[in-house]
Amino acid sequence: MTLIAAENLDVSFGRTQVLYGVSLKIERGEIVTIVGPNGSGKSTLLRSLIGAERPTAGRILKEAGLRIGYVPQKLHIDPTLPMTARRFLDLPRRVPEAEAQAALEQAGAQGLMTQQLGDLSGGQLQRVLLARAILGAPDLLMLDEPTQGLDQPGAAAFYQSLAAIRDRLGCAILMVSHDLHVVMGASDRVICLNGHVCCEGHPSVVSVAPAYRELFGTQTKGALALYQHHHDHADHAAHHHPHHEEA
Amino acid sequence: MLDSFLLRAALAGLGVALAAGLLGCFVVWRRMAYFGDATAHASILGVALSLAIGVPTTLGVLAVAGAVAVLVFMLTDRGLATDSALGVLAHGALGVGLFAMALRPGPRVNLESFLFGDVLTVGRGDLALIWGGAVLVGLVVWRNWGLLLTSTLSPDLARAGGMDPRRGALVLSLLLAGLVAVAIQVVGALLVTALLIIPAAAARGLSRTPEGMALAACGIGAGAALGGLALAVAVDAGVGPATVTVALAAFAVLTAVSRLRAG
Secondary structure (H helix, E strand, O other): OOEEEHHHEEEEEEEEEEEEEEEEEEEEEEEEEEEOOOOOOOHHHHHHHOOOOOOOOOEEEOOOOOOOEEEEOOOOOOOOOOHHHHHOOOOOOOOOHHHHHHHHHOOOOOOOOOOOOHHHOOHHHHHHHHHHHHHOOOEEEEEEEOOOOHHHHHHHHHHHHOOOHHHHHOOOOEEEOOOOHHHHHHHEEEEEEEOEEEEEOHHHHHHHOOOHHHHOOOOOOHHHHHHHOOOOOOHHHOOOOOOOOOO | OOOHHHHHHHHHHHHHHHHHHHHHHHHHHHHOOHHHHHHHHHHHHHHHHHHHHHHHHHHHHHHHHHHHHHHHHHHHHOOOOOOEEEEEEHHHHHHHHHHHHHOOOOOOOOHHHHHHHOOOHHOOHHHHHHHHHHHHHHHHHHHHHHHHHHHHHHHHHHOOOOHHHHHHHHHHHHHHHHHHHHHHHHOOOOOOOHHHHHHHHHHHHOOOOHHHHHHHHHHHHHHHHHHHHHHHHHHOOHHHHHHHHHHHHHHHHHHHHOOOOOO
């Protein structure tokens, strides 16, 4: 069953087009990861799906009554706004104590209840955001770079808790990452994005796809690939694999 | 019972301070201080227009402040609300308003009462308007609390939860315009923003949750309104400036105390 689908999505900021004809479908229960270099439109794609960016062309179809849990890449908390982790879980509606406790535990954020959001470390805040996102028993959980600032074991543990959440809620998970080889093992499907969808499929298929190797370098087995790709969209477009028409 | 002008002044100050304490928290959290200035300064233009066409000043101020509120909302929404654009709007409206008042034939208007407030002349009708407005502000904010707070924290989180953060911003803008319109008589156009921001900022150090901060801001605002009235009567000064002075003293003391406690 398709939860959400994008059809030929174009998104622009002013005169700069960020997404070109992006189509994707997310089915219930699957874990899909969008990978791509910086500036490839990953966050923009997620934000379009939640309705925060208005596409210039194309459309987004959602299952009726679709509940989305969203974990943003960053949450800037103005220091003038006092907010405990517990109170944050009550946004926008109050939740019973037991549910709040359970959500924090599942997200690995137990014990943070009474802390101010502004005092949390990056990883702790990420887990509190996750706890809030799973509170409404979402059909679709969307996470933007959730393991930013975590080391590799930390990231691996985070993906494990995501898989457990998926199994328990039966929800789909769509996330954005540039944490290539860790995320590969945790996903059912990988979408490789660079303004447009370069390739997609099972991680084992994508990791040997020419388009993927071109984006992330040939040594994609190691973490080095993260640092060694020096592709930006401009020189990328000169290469041979199928691309959108340059404007 | 409402015969005493001092009692009416106290009630008027209290009503405005409570509503301002509540809305002021959002002004501080969302960094909308410019917004208070823009609508408040524009209200002078509203006074001039009301006098010119002969309608109650509250009505004219409400119309102009509301229009400016919507304009600022639209500029912000399109990313055009630059510092200079807002400055042009706020001070332009103030200047044109003052100029228009000077052009008006007949006796000169006492500008001071509009710029700094004149709470001692508040009548029963004004009192009804102020408290009606304060209750309305309280009700609307209470009904929309989840939306307002979520979209203040993160518009994207609001969107993902199926809420429209723009609606939250518009509701706040209009409420602020309404508050400015009724607050002009109490603290004046130049001091409205102070009544919004100072109690909320003073309440920050005392609070662990947004609700706690809103309550504390209302309390501090109410204390400043009553204390300011008492101070003004005691030393024969303007009530608006005295109210802001008391609020500022509360801010200084509370900030120092919370700094000391935090070590």
